[in-house]
Amino acid sequence: MTGATRLAHRARDRVLTPLAAALALYGGGVLLVITALTVVNVAGFALDALVRPWGGAVPGLAGYEEVVALLIGGAALAFLPWCQLRYGHVAVDLFTQRAPAAFNAAVDRLALALTAALALFLARGMLDGLVQARADGVVTGVRDWPEWPFWIPGLIALGLWAACAGVMALAPAGPGAAGSHYPHAANGPGPGSGTARDG
Template identity: 45%
Template sequence: MPKKLDWIVSGWALLAGVLTLLIVLATTINTAAFGADKIARLFGANVAGLAGYEDFVRLTISAVALMFFPYCQRRKGHVAVDLFADHFSVQIQQILEKIILVLTILLALFLAYWMSLGMISAYQDFASSPILGWPNWPFYIPGILSLVLWALVAAMQLREKRTSE
């Protein structure tokens, strides 16, 4: 695996982690505001939650959800079913792994294609979040890039399999 690709994939996962922490922070603040509001109502006051919290979380999660996939593929941390494959010969296991890598590449590119069409549709429809009014289409970009990176990592792993034989 090229070091530059490994660096990009690791940085991408780190960015996803930072965004996940922002989601947790926003959720914590909003939950604390909800609790504080319950107490404040006893005294005739109120405490508002974060305006647009749902919009922020929904849009950010839509970006973050796929950002971990390339890193997971790089580290081979994906779900693997080894219960029955362990009983096969090494040659059959290698063939199965190649088939799975090819299918992973095809799946990731297929999803990237359809996500691109979804992004174009969201852009053309001027789709936006209901509270904050943020346009939805830019939040497709991290997902599309993640799917392309995922396919690229799987392709590099497939290439490594071929060159190591």
């Protein structure tokens, strides 16, 4: 095991995995908040329909749609680093089932490197959008909230996703390393093994 792969292994286990888990929990918490807001808003509309014949009124949550729109982007992206570390993405190995383990590992490492590049590309675009929204003073229409702070969780998630994919491409052989999640790999199945997975 080289020094680079040993460092990648430690970074994955000691740094990236706890951060990815925390970020996924954040995403789950935000989704719970969105669910609660939705329940309250729908209940308000239902009560309004009940009391309206008697002249009553129950308003919905002001700015509900824009609040959900601001929260959902970062929450959805928050799961990607954990999904990446667990090989929870879709993988179709129809053409590699009979290929040597070394070939599968090489293909996997290439896919991981391309995934890291894609995540960085998306992060750069989001950063540009954040800076522009802050400079333009973009605010929501109802609540008059600045939009750019809500981009930060998504930016963090994309950066961590890129780091996870990049480190996994450099990780040493063994369970969880590139190629080891294939059920026919020499090291046996790793996390999320299967011929087709989706997360």
